[in-house]
Amino acid sequence: MNIIKAQPKSITTESTKYCPGCGHGIILRLIGEAIDELGIREKMILTAPVGCAVVLYDYIFCDVVECAHGRAPAVGTAIKRVHPDKFVLIYQGDGDLAAIGMAEIIHAANRGENMSVIFVNNATYGMTGGQMAPTTLIGQKTTTSPSGRTIKGMGKPIRVCELLATLEETKYLERTSINSVRNINKTKAAIRKVFQNQLNGIGFSMVEILSMCPVGWKVSPVEAIQFIEEQMINYFPLGVYKNVE
Numbered sequence: 006m007n008i009i010k011a012q013p014k015s016i017t018t019e020s021t022k023y024c025p026g027c028g029h030g031i032i033l034r035l036i037g038e039a040i041d042e043l044g045i046r047e048k049m050i051l052t053a054p055v056g057c058a059v060v061l062y063d064y065i066f067c068d069v070v071e072c073a074h075g076r077a078p079a080v081g082t083a084i085k086r087v088h089p090d091k092f093v094l095i096y097q098g099d100g101d102l103a104a105i106g107m108a109e110i111i112h113a114a115n116r117g118e119n120m121s122v123i124f125v126n127n128a129t130y131g132m133t134g135g136q137m138a139p140t141t142l143i144g145q146k147t148t149t150s151p152s153g154r155t156i157k158g159m160g161k162p163i164r165v166c167e168l169l170a171t172l173e174e175t176k177y178l179e180r181t182s183i184n185s186v187r188n189i190n191k192t193k194a195a196i197r198k199v200f201q202n203q204l205n206g207i208g209f210s211m212v213e214i215l216s217m218c219p220v221g222w223k224v225s226p227v228e229a230i231q232f233i234e235e236q237m238i239n240y241f242p243l244g245v246y247k248n249v250e
Contacts, residue, residue, distance in 0.1 A: 013037030015046045017064050024131075026226025028216030029057060031183045032125060033064055035193045036094075039200050040065070049092045050084050052077040054101040057131045061096055075106020078113035081120050092203060095122040100130040103139040103163055110169070114209045117174030121199040122211035124165060127218035128237060135221035139163045142240055147221075166213050166246040177202050177210035178246040184215070184233040188243070207250070215241055 012018060016037035023029045040046050049067040053059050055074040062069040072080045081093045102110050102124050113120065129147055130136040136149040140162050144153040154162075166178045177199060181192040192214055199210035215237050217229035224232065 013041045015040040015066050017066065019064060021064060022060050023057070024218075024220040026217055026219040026229055027057070027131075028127065028183050028214070028218070029061070029125065031189060032123070032192070032214060032216065033061060035189070035196050036061075036096075036123070037065065038193065039196045040067075042197070043200055043204065045092045045200065045204070048090065049094060050088075051094045051096060052081045052084070054097040054106070056098045056101050056133075058096050058098040058101065058125055059132075075101050075104070075109055077101070077106065078109040078118070078120070078122070082113055082116070082118050085118060085120055089119075092200075093120045094200075095120055097122070097124055098131070099124070099126045099128065099138045099140040099165075100133075100136075103165055107139070107163075110165075111172070114169045114175045114211075115172045117176070117208045119203055119206055119208050120210075121203045122209070123196065123199070124211055124213040125216050126165070126213055126237075126241065127216045127221065128162070129218055129221040131218045131221040135218075135223070140165075140241075142236055145236075162240060164241060166211075166241075169211065170246045174209060175211075175247055176208040176249045178213075179211075179248075180213040180215070180241055180243050180246065182215040182233055182238060182243055184217070184230045184238075191243075213241075215243075 051069045053062045054077045085093045128140045137147040179195045182188040195212040202210040219229040
């Protein structure tokens with residue numbers, strides 16, 4: 006019998022804590038496949054953030070450093086400079102990266118740190134109750150914007166790829182989504198790209214992934230996918246924003 010797909014060796018067999026319909030489980034699988042294909046598990050160090058993204062450390066066989074809220078890029082910088090032979094993965098959600106950690110990601114990108122960043126954008130604070138995040142869309146209702154986000158007083162959602170693309174030392178920036186099989190496959194390719202860039206010493210590389218949060222958005226998993234298709238992609242266009250070989 007030919008085996009078409011199997012559990013990635015770098016991922017544990019434990020059931021995940023992710024909510025039904027959450028996108029983190031899909032991304033976890035893609036990360037595991039990329040780790041196995043590139044053979045980097047033994048030298049990988051994951052910098053775990055705060056928020057739903059933090060529990061990734063329960064499901065990957067690699068060394069992990071738990072970081073204070075938003076500080077994963079700063080901690081990852083220190084690890085990479087002390088151990089340049091190690092592979093450093095920065096895994097953050099939008100609350101962690103684009104709110105309290107915005108300074109850390111901007112300065113790590115501006116310095117051109119040779120690290121791989123996976124940025125999960127689900128337009129809300131998922132773990133703590135679905136509050137408004139820097140990426141929450143205009144009109145989107147959250148527990149802290151019950152009438153919907155407005156520009157006046159709340160500002161517009163921050164487009165992180167476009168922002169970081171203005172910095173000369175960033176090398177690769179791409180925004181993908183996991184709302185369809187086609188886009189999941191593109192996300193897998195982007196994850197491999199940001200991993201390979203670090204292995205080749207190219208420099209700061211990041212993939213931003215638009216992901217579902219049905220519980221935080223208070224919708225069904227199917228409606229969450231539709232929300233990405235009909236609203237998120239319109240404001241956060243998919244594609245490669247920078248590619249310096």
